[in-house]
Amino acid sequence: MISFFRKIRQKLLTQNRVTRYIAYALGEIFLVTIGILIALQVNTWNEQRKDSNREKLIMQSLHSEFLGISDKLQSTIQHHEAILGTTKGLMKLFNEPESVLKNHNLDSLIEKMIDFRVYNPSQFVIDDLTSSGNLNLISSDTLRKLIFEWGTESQQKVETYNTLDxxxxxxxxxxxxxxTSLKNIDRYGFLNWEEKSKFNSETHKLFLDLEFENHLDNYAWGIVNYLQSLNTLKNLTNKIISETSPNQLPEQ
Structure with a gap:
């Protein structure tokens, strides 16, 4: 093709047809330019298609990851709601008669009350997105905002857990x-001691002490604060699941 154009140029020059040569040269430049623009456009389309495919994979991975997060998060919330319920039940027993207090298995209730747990979700996809810079591949402004909010609230959750701990x-x-005897309390927990402590321990007397009531009140506040963080994460999780559902996937 290049040889063909060269021959035409030479023929025009030998025939001293300068005007035609200039017109031909301009036409050749125009054709080359058009070819370059078409090649660039094709390359742009290919890159956009690749980015769209990568975004689709990211959306699918996020959807799957947050479905798992949702299940574990809901289980954690339910567990701590039960702890809060137990704590509130114990708060009602303060300064009750000894006969009333001894009708309750206080050691078991205290063990259940202090069985709070840290929640550390597996978020490999989000961590990879933020570290690799691929977050920009997500075209949805709403989804990107939700992911940023998730990171902020995850840190807030850590702080509320540390306060509770x-x-x-x-x-x-x-x-x-x-x-009182911690062994008697641990009989109902992981240690599952078969025998009670050999020391004289009267757990019911804790509920005749204002200091213990204050400690439980402070602890209940920590549980509520932690639950608020977990529920905020739960709401964000539901929104991210909705934004990454199959019907939200980018068109090819």
Whole structure:
């Protein structure tokens, strides 16, 4: 093709047809330019198609990951709602007569109350998106905003858990250790001791002490605060699942 154009140029020049040569040269430049533009457009279409395919895979991965997050998160919320319910039940027993207190298995209830758990969701897809910079491949502004909010609220969840853990480990549990038998309480937990403590321990007397009531009140506040963070994450999870559902996938 190049040889063909060269021969035409030479023929026009030898025939001293300068005007025709210039017109031909301009036409040749025009054709080359059009060819380059078409090639660039084709390349752009190919890149857009690749980005669209990558976005589709990202959306599918996010959808699958957040379905798993949703199940575990719901289980964690239910567990801590039960803990809050137990704590509120114990709060009603303060300063009740000894006969009333001894009708309850207080050791078992206390063990259930302090069985809070950390929630650390598996978020490999989100971590990979943020570290690789592929978050920009997501065309939905709404979804990108939700992912940013998820990161912020995840950090907030860590802080509320740490507050709860500090309240338990630095205030509530030390008080329990000093005033009753932890072994008797642990009989209903992971340790599952077969025998009670051989030391004289009267757990019901805790509920005649204002200090213990204050510790439980403080602990209940920590549980509520933690639940608020978990429920915020749950709402964000539901929105992300909706935004990444199959009918939201980008068209090819």
């Amino acid at each position: 500090d309240t338990s480990q630095l205030l509530l549990v030390p008080y329990i250790i000093e005033n």
